[in-house]
Amino acid sequence: MEPLDAFRREVVAWLEDNCPRSQREPAGPEELYQGGSKGCFSSQDARTWFERMREKGWTVPDWPREYGGGGLSPGQAKVLKTEMKRLGCRPPLATGQGIAMLGPALFEYGSEQQKREHLPRIARGEVRWCQGYSEPGAGSDLANIQCRAEDKGDHFVVNGTKLWTSNADRADWIFCLVRTDPKAAKQAGISFLLIDMRQNGIEVRPIELISGESDFCQVFFENARAEKHNLLGDLNRGWTVAKRLLQHERTLMSQLSEIAVGPKFSPGEVARRYLSLENGVLTNSGLREQLVRYEMDAMALALSNQKAFEESGQGRLDPNSTSFFKYYATELDKRRGELKLALMGTQGLGWSGPGFDSDELMEPRTWAFSKALTIAGGSSEVQLNVIAKRVLDLPE
Amino acid sequence: MKHLVPSDEHIMLQDSARQFLQANCPVSAFRHLRDNSVSPCYSRQHWKQICDLGWSGIILPEEYGGLDFGYVGLGAIMKESGRTLLASPLFASVCLGAQYLLRAGSDTQKRDILPSVVCGDTCLALAIEEGPHHDPLATLFTAQPDGGNFVLNGTKTFVVDGQCANYFLVVARTSGKPGDAKGLSVFLVDIDRKGVERKQLHLLDARDYSSVDFDNVIVGEDDLVGSMNDAWRYLEPTLDAARILLAAEMLGGICECFERTVEYLRDREQFGVKIGSFQALRHRAAHLFAEIELCKAVVDTGLAALDGAPGSISVLASLAKARLNDIALLATNEAVQMHGGIGVTDELDIGLFLKRARVAIQILGDSSYHRDRFGRLNGY
Structure with a gap:
């Protein structure tokens, strides 16, 4: 018998006892608890569920216990994830930039003091983080950042702006790439700084996207203050941390369709709802072919994820494969958006008001937002560049 | 349980298959058979050696002279055989013929035929x-x-x-x-x-x-x-297993073609630089890499399922055949195009992979057959 079987039984029994019924229904976009000082619970059940999971450390199951995690092995964490998915349990705390990106970077580069200060507050949902990477002049050319941090002895003073900062208006802290040596070559003068956003020198403006939502913001720094001990990694060596963190970001983005809340119907279900069938076969052969092509590629990608997981043995992807997963998964997310609109026909075009149910109204917005996925976190073209250079070893 | 990580024994088998095939039946050996119109187009001597190595009996029980080593093992050999364009009765006689006989045959039929298939004296089609x-x-x-x-x-x-x-x-x-x-x-x-x-x-x-x-x-x-x-009760699972094994062969061919092409992009110079520095080619190569990674996962999952890992074999077989068909087409076409002029010469081996892919695509169902089947199996 496998050693995980006993753990699996234990997990299932605990989830059955502790996950409220209402938290086993698919969540709408505003229903997941995001944590931080501005986070709020959509219901008392959501709070109960979060608190119970937090007590077990299962908001971040594979983090060590001393940093607020559950201390589970990768295999155990996978069992928990699988069983939660099978029972339909919502994530008690959404997987944001703190859990998926800064956390792993802190484990790798943080001092003991930094880990003790920041990790438990992420695990307990007390602090919500955002990522200050892109700027108006630094998109795909990320190392071109201009936001400056000046050394003032015991602290830095930060001036500049960050763009496309996801959920900055709801975050408490920001991890930032800042230029600390303007004279050094591009990548050499960058440092990685953790900045408390609750101060006067920082202003956040949400940006309305084509989806009608404002997930992205612009952040302005005007003589903002950052403490010296909140420098992650060495001074002027922030690019190393940044690149490593980008790999975590790619992993996060390649799993979006798994962890994000989206329309609850799969393309196959949508097809059966909006198109006619004859003997179990869709009569619209053109759309049917598109659907099958999509479903086959989605299944192949899921199997590839499984293979990578089994091969890694650590529950973490080979750094070189993150670009391929990010590229393929987000391109596929975009295809799913287009496919579902096509399958729904005019019923997939509703923006608001009567004539459409709430699931239908979500589709065009999800479709529109999916366009951002192959741009954010390194565009598809950037990922292909990384594969060509790092994996295929092609000359430059 | 890890189903997609090969065991040490499977790695050893694949390594020894690669060594044997590259030493004895490289692509040049296939070219020689073709150019000399050997009929039927395979080397009896190599086939005898292959049977002596036990490959013809890998999926068969020991009572019929087999090794009982499963489909993951046979798949490893099929992958390597695709890399060197091995022409042999392995697919028809073992992956299809012996497999069907094993599933459907009477004890007498199995005793009479299978040992002779394993030693190579009998070929089934x-x-x-x-x-x-x-x-x-x-x-x-x-x-x-x-x-x-x-x-x-x-x-x-x-x-x-x-x-x-x-x-x-x-x-x-x-x-x-x-x-x-x-x-x-x-x-x-x-x-x-x-x-x-x-x-x-x-x-x-x-x-x-x-x-x-x-x-x-x-x-x-x-x-x-x-x-x-x-017969359909035995024939359908036989065809599905053979589709997955053929997909394994196709994967070997795709990987070989791709590696040769990437090597060419690293070496070939035009405009005073390596052509692999041109983004137009880099992006296409990187995209193809991603598609091939998915092919590997699909084939390995299919093979593992044939050895008892979870998953619907029919769904996995249609997924594998359709995907490998499509990517074999893409990979061989890209290989020719990226090699430029030399790519359309008979002298270069790429053309042999291109042609093999077109036939393999038709064997046991093209992509449209398998997409239709996948849709039916999933209720759309």
């Missing part, structure tokens, strides 16, 4: 196709009961390794109408039986194919393999 598109349920070929016998009439085409076969496994309709799964039966027919006439088909991959006419061929009840009218 599945005579299933009747038209230009794979469609086993459309079978029209008739087997008319006559006393205790059956009279076979009809033509089978695209019989893989038909020229080197000693026996055909012939799919016939004994009842029902085209489209019905019920009513199919399979007969074991000696090639020397009166009324059997085979013609060699010369296809673009220069391998062994036949068209076979059956004119009032009389066979006995003993020659029925699997129960009358109910």
